[in-house]
Amino acid sequence: MATMATRTPADPPIEPASTNGSGTVTRVDHAPSSWGLGDGAAIPWEYAPAPESRDVVTLKERYGLFIGGKDVAASDGQTFVTVNPATEEPLAQVARANAADMDKAVRAARSAFRRSWSTLSGKERAKYLFRIARILQERSREFAVLESMDSGKPIKESRDVDVPLAAAHFWYYAGWADKLEYAFPGRVARPLGVAAQIIPWNFPLLMLAWKIAPALAAGNTVVLKPASTTPLSALLFADVCRQADLPPGVVNIVPGPGAIGMSLVTHPDVDKVAFTGSTDIGRQIFKGVAGTDKGLTLELGGKAANIVFDDAPLDQAVEGIVNGIYFNQGEVCCAGSRLLAQESIVEPLIEKLKDRLATLRVGDPLDKNTDVGAINSRAQLEKITELVAAGRAEGAEMYQPACDLPERGYFFRPTLFTNVAQSHRIAREEIFGPVLSVLTFRTPEEAVEKANNTPYGLSAGIWTDKGSRILHMVKRMKAGVVWANTFNRFDPTSPFGGYKESGFGREGGMHGLHAYVRLEDR
Ligand code: NDP
Numbered sequence: 001m002a003t004m005a006t007r008t009p010a011d012p013p014i015e016p017a018s019t020n021g022s023g024t025v026t027r028v029d030h031a032p033s034s035w036g037l038g039d040g041a042a043i044p045w046e047y048a049p050a051p052e053s054r055d056v057v058t059l060k061e062r063y064g065l066f067i068g069g070k071d072v073a074a075s076d077g078q079t080f081v082t083v084n085p086a087t088e089e090p091l092a093q094v095a096r097a098n099a100a101d102m103d104k105a106v107r108a109a110r111s112a113f114r115r116s117w118s119t120l121s122g123k124e125r126a127k128y129l130f131r132i133a134r135i136l137q138e139r140s141r142e143f144a145v146l147e148s149m150d151s152g153k154p155i156k157e158s159r160d161v162d163v164p165l166a167a168a169h170f171w172y173y174a175g176w177a178d179k180l181e182y183a184f185p186g187r188v189a190r191p192l193g194v195a196a197q198i199i200p201w202n203f204p205l206l207m208l209a210w211k212i213a214p215a216l217a218a219g220n221t222v223v224l225k226p227a228s229t230t231p232l233s234a235l236l237f238a239d240v241c242r243q244a245d246l247p248p249g250v251v252n253i254v255p256g257p258g259a260i261g262m263s264l265v266t267h268p269d270v271d272k273v274a275f276t277g278s279t280d281i282g283r284q285i286f287k288g289v290a291g292t293d294k295g296l297t298l299e300l301g302g303k304a305a306n307i308v309f310d311d312a313p314l315d316q317a318v319e320g321i322v323n324g325i326y327f328n329q330g331e332v333c334c335a336g337s338r339l340l341a342q343e344s345i346v347e348p349l350i351e352k353l354k355d356r357l358a359t360l361r362v363g364d365p366l367d368k369n370t371d372v373g374a375i376n377s378r379a380q381l382e383k384i385t386e387l388v389a390a391g392r393a394e395g396a397e398m399y400q401p402a403c404d405l406p407e408r409g410y411f412f413r414p415t416l417f418t419n420v421a422q423s424h425r426i427a428r429e430e431i432f433g434p435v436l437s438v439l440t441f442r443t444p445e446e447a448v449e450k451a452n453n454t455p456y457g458l459s460a461g462i463w464t465d466k467g468s469r470i471l472h473m474v475k476r477m478k479a480g481v482v483w484a485n486t487f488n489r490f491d492p493t494s495p496f497g498g499y500k501e502s503g504f505g506r507e508g509g510m511h512g513l514h515a516y517v518r519l520e521d522r
Contacts, residue, residue: 047361050368052155057146062093063231065101065255066238068108069248074256075100082231085152086365086374086409094231097256099263102223105252106267109194109221112249118191118219122178129174129217131244136167139240143233147205148365150232152374152410153328155366158205165490166209169508172492173217176513180218183510189517191219192295193271196264198285199234200277201227201376202331202432208234210507211274212251213492218516220272223252225264227277229377231255262288270294272516276333279430279456279501297505297515299333299497301430302458304479305451306336306487307441310345312463316485318352321436324461324487326360326414329375330434333502334459336487338427339438340447346440350418357414358401372434375410384412384433391417391426396437422453430456444469448476457499461487480506 062079064071078096083089097105117125136143143166144159153162180189195215199207204226215222226234234253241251254264258281265273265288272295275285279300289296306324308317324336341349365373375381392398400413412433420427420437427437441447451460460479462470470484480498483489490496495511497503505515 047369052366056142059092063235064095065097066253067105084149088408094255097254102264105223105254106269108249109223109252113221116247117221117250126174126177128246129170133167133170135240135243147233151230152365152376154370154373162206166205169209169213169492173213177217187519195220195222195272196270197224198261198275201230204230205233207276214512215516220516221250225261226255298503300503302333302502303454303456304336304459305338305340306461307340307447309464310342311465317463318356320487325436326434331432336461340441343440343442360414362403363406375412381410387431394424396420452478455501458502
């Protein structure tokens, strides 16, 4: 139920909460001039708490590694703790794999590849994938709550985006498993063997689905290392594999520190490596597989431009900008972190944007009204804080809405920088937080030049009323995905991937299958 607060735009901003131990700059320079109603009337809606129940999740005190279909302890008995970033409280102890465990997991995957998975027909493999998709849907609430607890993302996003999309990827690739000859006409598609997959913390279950579904559909077996801050949904997925009666060893899940990821990548019996994460680690992985015949796909960072022309529908563009950078706290590789606004509309656009930011609710990820949840880890919060401080020091003008932050947990206010120069760090570096840098342009050529002026090339957005302008721009943008009059839209049928330092290879769609097969002549 919503209640109406009495604060007016003319009131001073709410005194910010403490620094949450993060050192976050929380002073607010000005309150929004209206609340998006256009008449200056002040109706800052305050919502009664609507917390999702945690009861649907049964947390184990201790989670093992999932190797050969079994829940096993690390060979040296080591564990680590995964923490709820919204409360800073420990959630569970998780087995911490070492190099010997990785070797065991690769051997289990190889044995499953030889004995069962590669000998099944596509139709049989499809049955397992359909079963997994259905179980994910049946257990969607459990997955959504667990994902929000472990990662800090708002429940409405894990419930409406992450989990349904993860299931959709299994449905989609299940459909391809017995139709590979149509995906690659005139060729015979053979599986590669054992795939090593390393995933990040921003979309833990979804990245798992992006990687495991096409690999299994094409007949490969998998060893997957989740990120250390978000291992729980992958370990719950292990339970789904058991429930689906997936042959033991087809999927192995081995949480462990980053360095152990490298022993997986360089394991001599791995045939294919798929990595999503930072460009720095991507480079190391590239070196790690150099000189071998392993297949490699890298999906790395981004610094996407979201370009708004003067003929764009501004209110819709504002929603797209907000979705582009504040969705998942901005911890999105394809986030629209650079807004390029045409000079003639920059002022009204920024006014509308500030009004909209003032309505975003930051707080408990398990509250169904929350728009911006917790930052995934203290380390990530520190990185965001440092880059925001650099933005101020370099002369950009910061705006943050006046909202209270919870006293505990890793939270950061939605932040907007104007007067940003191309040379500023906040315009060049991937912040991976809820921070938008606004730049301006006069002509389409200038927009293209500025948009492409980045070492990255993952995604971009264009807002305009003219279809011809969209086509003109798309041809010139060096980005793997370009959204037109929308942003951050995902579909399992659509390929996704980057140029330049954003990596190479495509995931999703038929292109995503390509990375998991060896094509032979008939
Ligand atoms: P990383 O690239 O370090 O982590 C991604 C995955 O790689 C995790 O599973 C991590 O394991 C693993 N990993 C870490 N080191 C190695 C290694 N040497 N060899 C093999 N695997 C390794 O990202 P961070 O979590 O450190 O985030 C840092 C920055 O990277 C962010 O601020 C953001 O800018 C960017 N990033 C980009 C992502 C994207 O989707 N493009 C996703 C995540 C981050 P572990 O968790 O155990 O360290």
